[in-house]
Amino acid sequence: MxxxxxxxxxxxxxxxxxxxxxxxxxxxxxxxxxxxxxxxxxxxxxxxxxxxRALSSNPQVIGAVQDAVALYGTSAGGSRMLNGNLDLHEELEADLADFFGFEAALVFAAGYLTNLGVVSVLAGVGDRVYLDEKAHPSLVDGARLAKAAGAGVHWFGHGDPGDLARQLAAAPTRSVLVATDGVFSMEGVLAPVAELVAVCEEYGATLLVDDADGVGVFGRGRGVIEQAGMQGRVPLMTLSFSKALASQGGAVLADAQTISFLRHNSRPQIFSAGLSPADTAAAHASLREIHRRAGAExxxxxxxxxxxxxxxxxxxxxxxxxxxxxxxxxxxxxxxxxxxxxxxxxxxxxxxxxxxxxxxxxxxxxxxxxxxxxxxxxxxxxxxxxxxxxxxxxxxxx
Structure with a gap:
């Protein structure tokens, strides 16, 4: 055949x-x-x-897109590492980090590429990845690449911190990445972020929360991490611009050294063209609007x-x-x-x-x-x- x-x-x-x-x-x-x-x-x-947040037709968002296209054209023109890095990207990254309470952020050309590029490069030989059994396919595919690089990949029960704790207690290493959605987008259920944080802190694991569907909706727009009162205790957060931020693209937020490592080692970042001016401006304008509305549910x-x-x-x-x-x-x-x-x-x-x-x-x-x-x-x-x-x-x- x-x-x-x-x-x-x-x-x-x-x-x-x-x-x-x-x-x-x-x-x-x-x-x-x-x-x-x-x-x-x-x-x-x-x-x-x-x-x-119904921002895709918001006048301020549309105006920002029109201004960006008029000034920068339709494309970033290449990889951000080489010639496709725009001041628009860096301004968005600075405001994302500030709004969500992280040291730094890195914008990717797609939300899917963000998870793929973070999980696949952080885990390799000698490391372990633990995924919620209903984790988004982008996290799963990132873990598959990590497995190909030598990482062990395991699953814990959906929304079950107890099962995760039992597995981490028996793990032969503390070099562990735990990954979960913040809001499981097909069923609308929120992850038990506070309990997952407690388990990861107990066993020295690094927690990644993909909050694509929580950003803009929960925690005064800052997502389920803030909703759970865990701001400052989750080392890695990813998000997609294609939900409440009314655009395309995605970003990872972490400490500055981790972002520097990802910037220079993540293949989906290095070998993709930079996010278009229009999409970058739309995401940034939407972020500002969500910030402005932070006091209202x-x-x-x-x-x-x-x-x-x-x-x-x-x-x-x-x-x-x-x-x-x-x-x-x-x-x-x-x-x-x-x-x-x-x-x-x-x-x-x-x-x-x-x-x-x-x-x-x-x-x-x-x-x-x-x-x-x-x-x-x-x-x-x-x-x-x-x-x-x-x-x-x-x-x-x-």
Whole structure:
């Protein structure tokens, strides 16, 4: 069998298309504003994005992008190490470090590259990596590269500091990296950061919290580390700009010496072009706006709680989340895909998770600051009207 035979044998996507239930790679027309989007020429309620603070259409953010493109053009033009480093990058790094309470920060061209570039270079021969069993794939892939370099890779129970402690107690080395999401973005559950900090401090392990979905939402915008009262006690924090910061790219925050090491040794940093001027300016302007709003709880949290309570009252299985993410669970793939299709046909867009996702079969709803009570009531009305069609398929009533 030649290398590409596996590709020719792959039929799942075509089979789902043939029955009219393929939900992936939809082509939206224009931006998602006010909780609305346009899909196939029709307006839909957008309940699938991660633009939690609704900043992608904020006038200040758009203005900053326009100014950056006018001044710097469309591209950084090369690797940051050589010729693609802009003062925009360094200004953003300084403000990230200041806002999140770290000595220094390093901006990468993508959030995925950030985790890949941090985990893979920090762990090698003689080191161990311990991952939450539901850690983001970017952390997992970073650990795979670390394993190829000689590190031992292990898993601890999801959100289970006790299991981590038992494994660290038996570990033959204290040269250990522990990595977890801050908010597990598919299910909306927060990591037990304070307990993980205590375990890592007891056993001398280094904790990395990937707070892609917590930044801008929790802890006065500073994420789950501050929410847990652990600022200053987590050595490594990563984040993505593609969520609340309404952009692309990502960053790692740590002490200055660690950042210097990563700057000169992380291959995804060295061998990627610098983040574009537009994306850098968007992330920076969004950070300033989140800083400005730090005293107020995001509307996304109250919107999600309102929607979660309403769907639960209708009998939908939405338990577990404490974030802007509201999972709606189903027993099998057909029920999930059918529900997503019916909802879109009635003007409500939600995300159907791939069968390979480790959250089972669920629709992922995400609320933002733009979801007003009227928007939510319209969505709840659609779920209510479809209740008899959807509910019996996945959770029998008592």
């Amino acid at each position: 030649d290398l590409l035979e596996k590709c020719r044998a792959y039929t799942w996507a075509d089979e789902v298309r043939d029955v009219g239930l393929y939900p992936y790679y939809p082509a939206f027309q224009g931006p998602a504003e006010g909780g609305q989007a346009v899909l196939d020429g029709s307006e839909v309620l957008m309940l699938g994005g991660s633009n939690y 995001p509307d996304a949290l109250s919107a999600a709680e309102y929607l979660r309570r309403a769907l639960d009252a209708l009998g939908f299985d939405v338990a577990g989340s404490a974030s802007p993410v509201v999972p709606v669970r189903f027993p099998d793939q057909t029920a999930m895909l059918s529900a997503q299709r019916v909802l879109v046909d009635h003007g409500v867009y939600t995300n159907a998770l791939l069968p390979s996702a480790h959250e089972g079969y669920q629709l992922r709803i995400a609320c933002t600051d733009a979801h007003t009570p009227d928007t939510l009531e319209a969505a709840i009305g659609v779920f209510a009207s479809l209740r008899e069609d959807l509910l019996p398929r996945y959770r029998p009533t008592a």
